[in-house]
Amino acid sequence: MSATTDHHGTRHLAAASGIPITLGVAALLFALHIAVGAKPLPLATVFEAIFARNTEVFDHMIIWELRLPRALIAVTVGAALAVSGALMQGVTRNPLADPGLLGLLAGASFAVVATSFFIDLPSMQFLPWIAAAGALATALVVYVISSLAPGGATPLTLTLAGAAITAFLAALTSVMHLLNEDTFENLRVWLTGSLAGRDIAMLWITGPWIAIALLAALALGRQVTALAMGDEVAKGLGVRTGPLKVQLLVTVVVLTACSVALAGPMGFVGLVIPHVVRLFVGSDYRWIVPYSAIVGAAYLLGIDIIARVAIAPREISTGIITAMVGAPVFIQLVRMRAK
């Protein structure tokens, strides 16, 4: 942002001005998420518990032991998936790219299920790495299948290959489920993408990785903008597309795998949020990435509130609601773009 033009400066100022607003909305939803539940708590209590914790008060215990971890996980997963989707859409120049639609979520959860089927997982420590291996392998398989198809890796072939691989892995997962029912009782809720009863310990394991990956995404935003205009354009602008694509793939895989390890497969978050964000900030990934993170976090908080109150006292898996909201968005995108 040198002194070239004032025009650039004002544009960035305008784009940046949304950050406090979206952050405010996210913070509000965060507080609301904690307040709502089987025992509704007034917002004042929520703030008191967060900023002036008193370990004697029962309400504060509820907040610190149950509600705060869940809200933190929702924030992390929402941000990770939204940024992951944004990067995928940029690098594949495919408006329909999403970690779920392209099979990455299925690959990550299949890897976790398959590993716990064959060996007793010694500790949760390895879960994100197993998920990452599965997501990476699936991403490569889907990409190879679609680029071998005549016409190359178009949105259609990518989506079809992703849907096929997802169906395949889902069938294999069900077979393993049938062969070993006991091990899978606890995995079953996780497989629908749920934030209920998740272990906060996993957040401490995955948190640093997600933070690194989000920072990497922010740093790469400028080059992704160039890449989204086409390989030739990006090369012309001095971007080394090969290494960049590898860096982006690693970032996407880390974000997806960590979110799967945290909350199971949560579809369509990565599809919806970047498109919504683009409506406001245009096609500059330096802004799409941070806004996706914030809006994604706020979105998942809101969805999780709905998941908890819609049929209280029971709750719907959060992943079911993200699909209910996301699938119509997907259909609308197809209607707008496909011939």
Place this chain on the structure above:
Amino acid sequence: MSAGAGHLRDHIVVRTPGERLALRLPIRALAAVLVLAGLLVAVFALSLVTGSYDIDLATVVLTLTGNAPSDAIDNVVWQFRFPRALAAALVGAMMALSGSALQNVTRNGLADPSLIGISQGAALAVVFGIVLAPGLDYSWRPILAFGGALTIAALVQALSHQKRGNGAIRFILVGIGVAAFVTSLTSAMLTYGDIDRAVSALAWLAGSINAATWNDVVLLSLWCAALCPLILGLSRIMSVLRMGEETATGLGAPVRWARYGLICIGVGFAAAATAIVGPLGFVGLIAPHAARRIARASLGLHTILTALCGALLVAAADLAGRALFAPVQIPAGLVTAIIGVPVFVYLLQRNAARSQL
């Protein structure tokens, strides 16, 4: 009828006296029909013999001819294994014909009732019925499923409709989106519903044939008997439709009506099959394609070949599913999905050339 020598060596021609009607039949396709039928009988025999209760083939034959050595054997063969094998074959044929009809309408080899939301629509309607109205009679399921599947098909058609072009790509992509949406509704329904009913719905959703009874076989046969003449009747228009809608219109085919008719038939087949055994993935995709690869044939014969391929596929899948990991039974729907996806990927490699977005 008298069979005469054909003009070409790879065809035989069947003529009625006076030559008012003559049929020219390709030998290769006829042979394929015979071989497939033979294989189907073999799979039948195997599935009657295989199981936790050992029965050898001779005893099975005795039982089927009404001379069962014991009541237990009679029971196992007649009440469990035979209806199950029959139901598997019927369901396979129906899903195959459904896929064939849908592929003709969309002119896209990748259209499959389980990919574009039609099976999911049927499943949603049935789960709705199981959860909200558990007292509803079993025979209502196909009707419910048909309603659900038809609604979803109409929805996909309406959402992907556009003024110009036939929109085959849009149709499939919109279908994938609708399928995801409907699946999430079904999952929500299962969470909302009573746990016992949800569990029974869940078993059905995996596409399992293990509970098939004679009742199911009768229901399936009735639906088959109603729909098969329709699909054969439309096959003449179908063969013109293959050349594209504009050509077909030019040749005087009632394209619009044929389209709606075929969609209804495709939906009807898928809905009836889904209602009885649950969603079976990818059969509608594999069978028509396999039939095309086995032999080139006129549409009537191709339809028969497709149905046979589907029947063979699901009968074999069901057999494999219950024999491989016995005593655990893998639902046939999972087996067909595991076989079907590589076929889908293969078809994608050849088919997508016409696609653009």
